[in-house]
Amino acid sequence: MSLVAERCAQVRPVPEAQERERLILEHMGLVKYIVGRVSVRLPESVEREDLDSAGIMGLIKAADRYEPGRGVKFATYATSVIRGEVMELLRSRDWAPRSVRRRYRELESAIGELQQQLGRQPNEDEISSRLLLTKEEYHELLSITGSMAVASLEEMVEGDQALQMDETALPGEPVVHGDDPAEIVDRQALHDVIARAVDGLPQRDRIVIGLYYQDELTLREIGEVLEVTESRVCQIHTQAIARLRASVESLLEG
Template sequence: MTPTLTPATPTSLDLLRQYHHSPSIGLRNQIVQLNQGLVQKIAHRVSHQCSEPFEDLAQLGYLGLIRAIERFEPHHGYAFSSFAVPYIRGEMLHFLRDRSATLKIPRRIKDLQKSAHRTQETLRINLQRRPTAQEIAAHLNISLQDWQELQLADRNRFPLSLDSTFSPYSDVPVPLGDTLVDEHYQSCQRSEEDRQQLQAALAQLEIRDRTVLEWVFIQGLSRKEVAQRIGVSPITVSRWIQQSMQQLMTILQSPLQLSA
């Protein structure tokens, strides 16, 4: 009696080659089933680093796996699992980044916040009214102050919109964005004030000293070129510059002289 040969089970790489040449949903689903252990392993690892349920992360991982299947090139010769891991993990992390708050809350606080939400709902049903802060704190076995700080952390973990308004001095609402300091404008304003002060100080110098400073520091002439224009030695020009700079510093440090 001739033994019956059982056909070999196709490997993930065999199916990927077939899918590369003739893609179909059936082939893709087979590849997904063969690699579901990889998705679950990554989802299990990520679930211990965040508060999202394992099942939700696994569903995201399957989306990443499908993306990897669509982009995998079998002829390159590398393992599909190594290729797929960044896609699977990336899909989960991308979701977590979109959901995450700007302010990072410790895992212990997040777990307590979840318990607090469940406690509030349970007490509301049992008491047929909205529970008080003392009742919630007692049910969670924490102090009233801890419960208030927990509520504050929950409210402040997401950033305020710059379009949100408040009324600091009147009944007219003011957008939050309008109250922010424009650092560029302030920098330009300070530069303009410095320029005006410098011009006022230069105006108090002798014409010769002011001209020498402008030639050297504004027009960029060398001391030798300035000396040739005036008909003196470069050493003399250097001495004039030093004296003029000292006089400028004295004027700038004296508000009375600047306002004169």
């Protein structure tokens, strides 16, 4: 009997413990996949082993808490919990340099101000002008702050009551963890706001978001589709997430 099975047997009936072990073993690949997508844009100072450990803990938690009667597939639920554990680890490690965080906040702020002023999504020339940067300097800024976009969506809503979005939840269905009707309504409302914000993005941004979060292509593969370099896709993705966050904040405030 494996170590996982032994621990399960100590606290659960044998059939239930075996099902838990099966869920964990059959979905270990999900941990590798999620950590791989998250880590691709992170600095080398972030240890892959630490992310793997956090992901495995998330998978175990998902197996412990999963309720088949809720009508949600285990893989969908586990994706949410695994990503939550990985993002929590990143937040606790303060992995991004303060200068990068500051510049990313400046980017979001500039986009938000221009959205309010223009009543539409600003283009690259308008954003770079607002930041007093040349076009080349603006593209460099997008590349430098690209790692911040990894955690940006998850950080829109924090805490135990947060809407944890999996890779298919933009703009698909949210994963609902609570039974409180008011909580469910709040989460659905947030989901609707995010979907509206995605619809309001420029076409190229929507394409990148769709290919990355729904079709699950890598940045390199998206570059092949759009016939641009991987670094350019990273820039577009960073800008799209900054636009999305600014739009969501504006819609929530309005």
